[in-house]
Amino acid sequence: MTQRVVIIGGGAAGPKTAAKLRRENPDMIIEMYTDENHVSYSACGLPYYIENIIPDIEELLVRSPEEFERHGIKVFLEHKAIKIDKEKQTVIFEKHPYPEQIEVFYDILVIATGARPYLPDIENLHDFKNIYTLRKLEDGIAIKNAMKKAKTATIIGLGYIGIELLEAFIKNGLEVSVINNHKFIMPMFDEDISKQIEKHILEKDGDKIKIYNNQHAVKITGENEIASKIITDKGNEIETDFIIISTGIVPNSEIAKEAGLKTGVKGSIWVNSHFATSYPKIYAVGDCCEKTHIVTKKHCWLPLGSTANKEGRCAAINIASGNCDFQGVLGAAVSRYFDYTVCMTGITEREAKALGYDVLTTTVTKEDRAGYMPEAATITLKMIVDSKSREILGIQGIGNGDAEKRVATVSMAIMNGVKIDEFMGLDLPYAPPFSTAIDPLLNALQKIEEKLKENT
Ligand SMILES: Cc1cc2nc3c(=O)[nH]c(=O)nc-3n(C[C@H](O)[C@H](O)[C@H](O)COP(=O)(O)OP(=O)(O)OC[C@H]3O[C@@H](n4cnc5c(N)ncnc54)[C@H](O)[C@@H]3O)c2cc1C
Structure with missing residues (x-):
């Protein structure tokens, strides 16, 4: 049948x-x-529709x-x-x-x-029409309409969706407040990397962005179903034309x-x-x-x-009676703030330590291609390895250059159980417009190897 x-x-x-x-x-x-x-x-395209990179x-x-x-x-x-x-x-x-x-x-x-979006416990959260989450097409349309009429916005929670909306709002001339209940923004990264992301955002657009770290939004006030102020547990009162809740799902x-x-x-x-x-x-x-x-x-x-x-x-x-055995996930993810990429795969130093690995990390900052090429730009790569098993546990990449391809390469290595020693000889394509003779990824691995030698 x-x-x-x-x-x-x-x-x-x-x-x-x-x-x-x-x-x-x-x-x-x-x-x-x-x-x-x-x-x-x-x-995934909704932030770029809101920004107006995709008009329709x-x-x-x-x-x-x-x-x-x-x-x-x-x-x-x-x-x-x-x-x-x-x-x-x-x-x-x-x-x-x-x-x-x-x-x-x-x-x-x-x-x-x-x-679906997670809604934090904030007084009066459900009483106003200009508080949005972003998940569905209708949410994207509503946020874009709100953005067009607004001068200020507040984003509660700055993860992947938050950072993409931040770009959209800044590009469209708004002033943006960010309320973040972690010590640092983009909390899926390690603190040292998150701090660099935050530094970059504020160096670029600090005159238009105010970040309130380490505090919770506790109350929203307004009139006629329009929210106009957010109050945090540290007593900050933030005036706003509309509010985005991007505190997870x-x-x-x-x-x-x-x-x-x-x-x-x-x-x-x-x-x-x-x-x-x-x-x-x-x-x-x-x-x-x-x-x-x-x-x-x-x-x-x-x-x-x-x-x-x-x-x-x-x-x-x-x-259909076939046989597909799914390997699992690494959480490989990438996003950006304008031309600044943020990406990662595997586990962070924080997670690795909590799980009891013999954690060794190294961070390198290098040009992503030959320094004499006009389009050369800096990237920072943070590698996390287990010094006992010599397994690669994760990598985080940020910067104006091409960090993403290095992170993607590490995803491939981890999925195939490639250990540090085998990775050292990795044959990566090179020409000046694309990379450096010794790729920044291999620089990171060399540094790891030096540290491993020092430790033995
Ligand atoms: C703004 C944004 C940007 C993103 N960017 C990225 C990105 O760059 N990269 C990336 O990898 N991921 C990204 N994601 C995540 C990605 O969109 C999701 O992981 C993906 O959509 C999950 O697919 P899904 O089919 O499991 O769930 P969904 O796409 O959420 O689909 C579930 C569907 O089920 C429907 N549904 C739920 N309950 C019921 C019910 N009881 N009866 C009938 N229908 C129901 C929902 O309405 C929905 O249509 C982004 C997400 C958002 C919101």
Whole structure:
């Protein structure tokens, strides 16, 4: 009998699962349900739409429902899954016009419900119309409209989304306040690297940006549903035309949990390396599910678009009776503030120490290509290794030059278990416009080797 695969979620992982499954198996009935009124779009492009590098939001739409339908994938917009009955193998959806409900039978269920912004506990947070989070297309449109009318903005939490919005707002002439409850911005990096990122941002645009580190926003005030002031626990009062909350995300795992599926780190859905959940015939992919860290071998939750797409592809192969064993993640990520790149892969020095590794680090600052080339620019690379096993644990890269390709190379090395000694001989391409005769990455490794020799 023809199998019916029901996918909940139409962001990145859901559509990727559907498309790959169709290629793997032309016969299965594939249905994709989403609570939004569009599917398959690039949330990652939203900051650049707001900045106006991409003027038309339609450009962020990867594939339309009609394109999926043409490949025999049925798309159900504005259908919100509210309950999974795993014994009956059904999902109950609330559909437009709400609260109409339908019950849908599945042979195989794929949960790809993603994540949503985490909302911190701030007095009056829900009382105003000009407080935004960024996750969906509508959020991007609303923020862009607010930005166009505003002179000032406040960003609460400065991680990857925060830094991309900071660029958008500065580029569009706003003055921006940043409230950050960590000692430093971009807290996924080590403190020494974060401090350099902050220094760069303030050196470039310090006349337009004020960063309030190490403090919490505790109260928002305003009138007629328009917020105009934020008060922090250190007593700072910040006037603002609108507010962005970018303090992280939480997995949309509630329906899975309520159905009795096992959950793990931060409440994300537990899956094995084939993306099977703890219950037969139910898979989970993307930001809603747990990951395994390639360095630590521990379960973790590192929700990223790059990962979500690969997971969807891998789950589809398994659903179609193939064999895809997912290696895990490193949290490889990149972002930027104008022409200044910030990127990393693997674990930080802070994490490595907490996990008990014999941590050795080195930081090099070099030109990213031959210094006599006009486009040469500086990069700083911080490598983290385990001195006992000589394993590479992670790298962080920042600067106006090309740090990203060095970090990508280290991702590849870690994934393949390449140790420091083997890495030293790495044959990297060189010509003056692209690199230096000894690449900055190899400089970092040489320094590590010197330190290792000193320690023995
Ligand atoms: C502004 C921004 C910038 C980003 N930049 C990057 C980047 O540069 N690089 C990177 O790797 N990642 C980036 N990300 C992260 C990336 O977008 C996500 O990791 C990716 O979208 C996750 O895909 P997903 O399919 O798991 O979840 P989502 O894309 O969130 O899709 C989940 C879908 O499920 C729907 N849904 C949820 N619950 C239900 C329900 N009960 N019933 C029906 N439908 C439901 C949601 O509405 C949504 O449409 C960015 C994210 C944002 C917001």
